[in-house]
Structures are given as C-alpha cells and as structure tokens.
Amino acid sequence: MFKKDYIIMKKEALIISFSQIRSDPRIQRQISILKGNYVITVVGYGQKEESSDYNLLSLPASRLIKSKIKDALLLKVGMYETFYWGRDEVKFAFEAIQDTAYDLIVANEIESLPLALKKFPRSKIWFDAHEYSPLEFSENFKWRFFFQKYRKYLCRKYLSQPVFSTTVCDSIAGLYLKTFKREMHVLTNSSFYCDLKPTNISEEKIQIVHHGAAIRSRQIEVMIDLMDWLDERFLLNLILMPNDINYIEELRRKAVGKRVRFLPPVELGKIPTYLNQFDLGIFLLKPVNVNYEYALPNKIFEFIQARLCIVVGPSVEMVKVVKKHDLGVCSTSFDPKSVADSINKLTNKEIMHFKNRSDQAANILSFEKESADILDKINSHIH
Numbered sequence: 348m349f350k351k352d353y354i355i356m357k358k359e360a361l362i363i364s365f366s367q368i369r370s371d372p373r374i375q376r377q378i379s380i381l382k383g384n385y386v387i388t389v390v391g392y393g394q395k396e397e398s399s400d401y402n403l404l405s406l407p408a409s410r411l412i413k414s415k416i417k418d419a420l421l422l423k424v425g426m427y428e429t430f431y432w433g434r435d436e437v438k439f440a441f442e443a444i445q446d447t448a449y450d451l452i453v454a455n456e457i458e459s460l461p462l463a464l465k466k467f468p469r470s471k472i473w474f475d476a477h478e479y480s481p482l483e484f485s486e487n488f489k490w491r492f493f494f495q496k497y498r499k500y501l502c503r504k505y506l507s508q509p510v511f512s513t514t515v516c517d518s519i520a521g522l523y524l525k526t527f528k529r530e531m532h533v534l535t536n537s538s539f540y541c542d543l544k545p546t547n548i549s550e551e552k553i554q555i556v557h558h559g560a561a562i563r564s565r566q567i568e569v570m571i572d573l574m575d576w577l578d579e580r581f582l583l584n585l586i587l588m589p590n591d592i593n594y595i596e597e598l599r600r601k602a603v604g605k606r607v608r609f610l611p612p613v614e615l616g617k618i619p620t621y622l623n624q625f626d627l628g629i630f631l632l633k634p635v636n637v638n639y640e641y642a643l644p645n646k647i648f649e650f651i652q653a654r655l656c657i658v659v660g661p662s663v664e665m666v667k668v669v670k671k672h673d674l675g676v677c678s679t680s681f682d683p684k685s686v687a688d689s690i691n692k693l694t695n696k697e698i699m700h701f702k703n704r705s706d707q708a709a710n711i712l713s714f715e716k717e718s719a720d721i722l723d724k725i726n727s728h729i730h
Contacts, residue, residue, distance in 0.1 A: 359447060360385035363463055364455035365436055367393045368403060370588075372615060372645050373477055373536065377453055380718050385451065390440050404443055406436045422493045427500045437462055451725070456480060457498060460505045472510040473725050476531065478638040479519045486564055486635040502527050511725045516664045518641035532724060538648040540713035541619040545654040545702035548626050548695050552606070555690075556625040556655070558586035558618065559646055561595045564639070568598060569631050569683055574605045576687030582606045584625060586613060622653035626698055627690070629658040630665070633681050643668065651712055656701035658690060672708040675701045 360381045364374050368391040378401055381387055387401035395403040414435070421430040431437060440462060452472045454463035457480040463472050481499045484490035506512070506529040513534040514520050520531035557570055567585070574583055583606060587595055599609060613621045622628065628650030634640035643664035650657050657675035659665040666677045676693065678686040710716060 357386045358384060358450035360387050360451040360453065361444065361447075361449045361467075362387060362389045362391075362401070362453040362455065363440065363444075363459040364389070364391045365406070365458050366391055366455065369393050369396060370615060372538075373475065374455065375615065376534075376536075376714055376718065377455075377475065379539070379714070380721055381451070381453075384722065388449075390444060404440075407439050419493060422497055425496070425500075427497050430497065431458075431461060431501070441466055454510075457501045457505065460508075460510070461501065464505060464508055464510075471725070472508075474506075474510045474512045475534070476512060476514045476519075476523065478515055479522050479641070481526070482637040484564075484636065502529075516641055516643040518664055519638070522637070522641075534721060535643055535717060536645045536648055537712055537714040537717050538619060538645065538652045539616075540710060540715050541623075541652040543620065543623050543652065543654055543706075543709075545699065545706050546623055546626075548698055552582035553580050553627065553695075553698065554584060554625040555581055555627040555629050555658070556584045556586065556622055557629050557646075558613070558622065558649075559588065559630075559644075560590045561587040561592075561598070562590055563594050564635055566631075566633055566635075567594075568601055569633070569681060570629060571598060571602050571605065571607055572683040573629075573631075573687055573690075574602075574607055576684045576691075577606075578691050579606075581627075581690065582608065583629075584608050584610055586610045588612050618649050619652035622649060622655060625653070625655060626702070627658055627675070628653065628655040630662075631658075631660045631678075631681055631686060632662055632665075633660070634662070648712060648714075651705045652709055654702050654705045654709065656693075656698045657705070658686070660686065668712070672712070673701070673704045674708065675704075 362374060362377055364371065368374055368389055378387055382400040388404060389401045390404045392406050418430055444466060449467060449470050452463045452467050452470045454460045454472055454474045456477050460474050481502055506527045512529060512531045514523065514531045515536055517533055520533055523529045523531045570583060585607060589595060630646055632639050632642055641664050642662055647665055647668060657669050659669055660678050660681045669675055669677050676689045678689045
C-alpha cells in the first residue's frame with residue numbers, strides 16, 4: 348500500500364460561463380490551457396462531448412415570460428443586484444456548485460464574475476472579459492434601454508476586485524483601463540496550430556469563403572453585394588451557423604443568380620482543415636458597436652491556420668494583424684465596390700504569396716504559442 352505522502356493530487360479548476368460550452372471556442376481554449384495542470388469542472392449550457400477533458404455542470408434552459416417581465420422592471424429601476432442574484436442560471440449555479448476549495452476559478456464575461464467572487468472569495472480568479480461588456484450590443488435600442496447601465500454597474504463594482512483579467516485585443520484592453528482603471532492582459536482568439544500547407548488556387552473559380560454566425564448586425568449581405576462588382580473568376584462560399592434561420596433565408600434570396608454558394612456548418616475543431624480548400628478568407632464587419640469596431644475574431648486566426656489569403660475592411664485590430672504579417676488585402680472602406688476594386692487587382696501569384704505568408708505566420712500566431720505562459724502570468728498576478 349502506498350503511503351499518503353506519495354499520492355500527488357492534481358489541482359482543481361472551475362470554469363463558469365453562461366454560454367453553450369461545446370460551441371464556445373474561448374472556453375475550449377481555456378480548457379486546453381488548464382487541462383495538463385488541473386482537474387476541470389465547467390458550468391455552462393448544453394452537453395459535453397464524451398471524450399471531453401472536463402466535467403460539466405449543465406445550467407437550466409430558458410426563463411418564463413413572467414420572470415422576464417419582472418427582470419425588465421428591476422433593470423429599469425436600477426435594482427441591479429436583485430436582478431442579478433434572482434436570475435435562474437445564477438441561483439442554480441450558486442446552489443449547485445460544490446463548496447470545493449478550487450485552486451482556480453475562471454469567470455467568463457462580466458455576468459459570471461459576481462458569482463465567482465461571492466461563492467469563492469478566497470480562490471484565485473481569472474476573469475476573461477472576452478470583449479467590451481458595457482457596450483456589447485449598443486446598436487440595439489432594447490439592449491441599450493435595459494442592459495447598458497446594468498453592465499456598466501457590474502464593471503464598476505466588480506472589476507475593482509483583485510483578479511487576473513484578460514481580453515481579446517489591445518484596443519479593448521485600452522478601453523477597460525481608461526474607463527474602469529482595470530489592467531487587462533491580452534489573450535487573442537488565436538486558433539490551435541494545424542499542420543497544413545497552402546493549396547493551389549482553384550482552376551475553375553478563385554474560391555472566397557466566409558464562415559461564422561448568421562447574425563443580422565454583421566450585415567453579411569454586404570459580402571453578397573460584393574459579388575456584383577467582382578470579376579467572374581471569383582466565387583463566394585458562405586458557411587453560416589443557423590443562429591437566425593429567417594436571416595439565412597433572406598441571404599439565400601438575395602444571392603439568387605449570383606456566384607454565391609451556401610455550405611453546411613463545420614464542427615468547431617475541423618474548421619481550418621475544411622477551409623484549407625479555399626483561396627481567400629473574407630470578413631467585412633461594419634463598426635456598428637465598439638466590439639465590432641475593435642473586433643479580432645476567431646475566423647481571422649482560422650483563416651491563417653487554413654493558409655488563406657485574407658481580405659478585411661478597415662477594422663483596426665484585423666488590419667493590424669494582416670498588415671504586420673503581410674497576409675492579404677485591407678480595404679479602406681466597407682463599400683462593396685471599394686472592396687471589390689482591391690480584390691480584382693489581385694493576381695494568382697499575389698494570392699499564392701499571401702497564402703504562403705499565412706503558412707509562415709501559422710505557428711507564430713497559434714494558440715499554443717500565445718498561451719504558453721498564461722498560467723505563469725495568472726500565478727504571478729494573483730496572490
């Protein structure tokens with residue numbers, strides 16, 4: 348029989364996120380960072396995959412209409428603490444999470460931080476803000492009317508706590524520092540490294556691809572309008588998650604008669620390998636809110652791992668990456684004709700040059716490279 352002294356116990360980590368865990372790439376990255384050093388429990392929505400490296404405590408689904416009406420009233424009169432602690436998911440999580448002495452708590456987005464701080468006041472906490480919470484959906488009147496002041500309240504009250512904090516890019520880190528005096532470390536949405544090589548340019552049509560959520564505020568129709576101005580040698584492939592079926596149907600109708608194909612969604616971990624068959628990865632995101640203005644999304648890094656030439660509009664953080672590593676075309680406008688002019692100038696040789704530049708950048712801009720020292724940073728900043 349082994350003596351107790353010789354048993355090495357792994358540390359325990361708890362990840363809290365009010366999101367669909369399987370389809371949330373940010374959570375999957377956190378799990379990857381922690382899994383070698385921690386036994387991981389995740390609190391969130393949905394079901395886990397059988398081979399997953401974590402235990403899942405699944406949150407209850409949607410709320411009743413009565414509850415939503417009550418919540419709206421609480422938000423409008425500024426009873427933010429009552430609203431927060433009365434939410435079904437918060438109450439369920441607070442009661443269901445065991446009072447284990449976790450070595451690390453990961454609180455995802457501002458909505459999970461109060462819960463983490465109250466439930467585990469003596470644990471190390473890593474707060475991952477993702478994007479800029481106080482103005483997340485500021486283009487939406489209903490969201491501004493009910494939630495904007497609430498989000499600002501949560502940030503003002505809870506970001507003052509001594510936690511290690513991360514966000515997705517320099518610009519958003521700057522906003523948190525300026526507005527809430529909270530220093531944020533940058534952990535981008537970089538993708539796991541994929542051992543791929545650039546494919547030769549398609550002979551029939553040069554294949555452009557856009558993949559992601561079908562969200563109206565992203566104005567995906569702009570990329571369909573682009574095809575009116577592009578040379579006949581280009582074809583656009585849209586791979587859209589069914590977030591809004593009606594919106595997808597509208598896009599399909601708009602695309603009739605144009606060189607546009609709709610392809611089925613791809614499993615999260617297989618995206619770069621699937622995209623490798625295409626030539627240009629495109630993302631035109633008009634800055635309808637602060638997070639869109641400073642977006643540096645998953646898909647840019649997935650384009651890089653897929654070894655594509657990248658096309659973006661004048662989005663600050665995306666342009667910074669594309670220009671620094673010479674990965675493709677940065678249009679000076681979101682106007683479809685202007686973007687088309689930039690793409691039409693590309694020769695096959697130039698497209699292959701940019702695909703090869705993505706190949707050269709794939710290791711440097713991989714998640715493995717960026718996250719290598721994140722645990723050291725967490726431990727050095729949390730006492």
